[in-house]
Amino acid sequence: MAVESLAKDTLSLNQPDTTIIVRFTPSTVVRLCALLLGLLGGRANAQALTVLYPDIGEPYRTVFMEILQGIEDQSRTRPRTIALSAGGDPAELRNALKNGKVVIALGRQGLKAASMLDPAQAVVIGGVGTVPDADRLSGISLTPDPALLFAMLKNLLPGMRRVLVVYNPAANEAQIRLAREAARNLGLELVALEAHDLAGAARAYEAQFAAADGRRDALWLPQDATTVEETTILPLVLKESWSRNLPVFSSSVLHVKKGVLFGLYPNNVQLGRDLAALALALQNGETPKRGVMPLRAVRSALNSRTASHIGLNLVSSQQRTFDAVFPEP
Incomplete structure (x- = not known):
């Protein structure tokens, strides 16, 4: 509240270029003190x-x-x-x-x-x-909350029953604990395989793909430098998932650009x-x-080409619910 509005009824002006006298009522003084304290408090904060x-x-x-x-x-x-x-x-x-x-x-x-x-x-x-x-x-x-990723999966593909993931426990044990709870709350089963190096990751993905059914299973790529290594592991995963029509989603928007179905990224x-x-x-x-x-302050990304490939045909209004759609028009 401006001082002028508080004082407008108690302001008297003698002569131009001389003295301005401002008289405040007790209640106005209290309000002014509260205003000044609030300003000082904000500055201290x-x-x-x-x-x-x-x-x-x-x-x-x-x-x-x-x-x-x-x-x-x-x-x-x-x-x-x-x-x-x-x-x-x-x-x-x-x-x-x-x-x-x-x-x-x-x-x-x-x-x-x-x-x-x-x-x-x-x-x-x-x-x-x-x-x-x-x-x-x-x-x-x-790192996006797995609960948000799994909820989006259920929304896009209600028939999904299992989430497959390969992870390095040295980096992502806490994330997998959150994921297990999130999957359970959404009626999903989390099938998590450990891998401590690139060779172990390749073997774990081979096992996951061999047992996967694209009608009820989806593969999750966490933020993991070992099991989602960009030069060898990720291209292998994208190639296999494409040939098997297996939905793949990710905690990284960069993977969506490369062919993953959907992902979340920070707002x-x-x-x-x-x-x-x-x-x-x-x-x-x-x-x-x-x-x-x-992270729960997220934006969402979709790869429309991958969606069409697995038979997920989203109309324009559905695509507009995503913050980013690839490939870009």
Whole structure:
């Protein structure tokens, strides 16, 4: 509320270019004090919220700028930002953050920097795929929640009964635990095979394809550098699934471009809002829920050519429910 509107009935003007006298009623004084305290509180909150992000080039820089936009939108102020370079001084960073209440650490460099801070420093992690010791931290990963992927599968292909996946437990054990619960809640069976190297991944996919039935089974590609390796494993999977009419979906939008039926990818601005909400809750003294949560701020992508190949004919209105459709017209 503007001061002018509060004072309009109590303003007296003597002569031009002389003295302006403003008289406030007691109730107006109380309202003005509340307004000023709110403004000061907002400024303190902005100063208390600090964001660490990697100082890197495109296309990743745009991703982090969009996350920063969401953080600013949610906090309604411009938080302090620190760009992290590869050769940064940890001691200098700790000194810079010693008066800050909450830090949002983005990306691998942000995660690394956060590990060097005072253990008492409140930190929210974001903008990373897998996080070591995720149960001890608070934040949101870049890995889409399996529950969202499985729900989309059921929506597109209601006849699906099983989800097949090959994963490396060293990287994705926590993700598979979430997937088992999500599958059970949706009436799906999760058939998960472990693989610790490329040769093991190839053998596991061979076993999955041999037992698969495209009328009731679908293959899920998680974010896994071992079992979804881009140069040998992914082309093999795409070739076999195409010849067998086996639906394949993914946690990466890049795979949809290459022929996977559908996938989910981050809504970066909304992710920033969600990270800011976590940070502001910490700042307000709330006890954080431990654990880096899976991504739920997502967009969806469809490969219409693959959909037609497996007999899934989606009309234009159905295709428009996806945020991206490949091949692009």
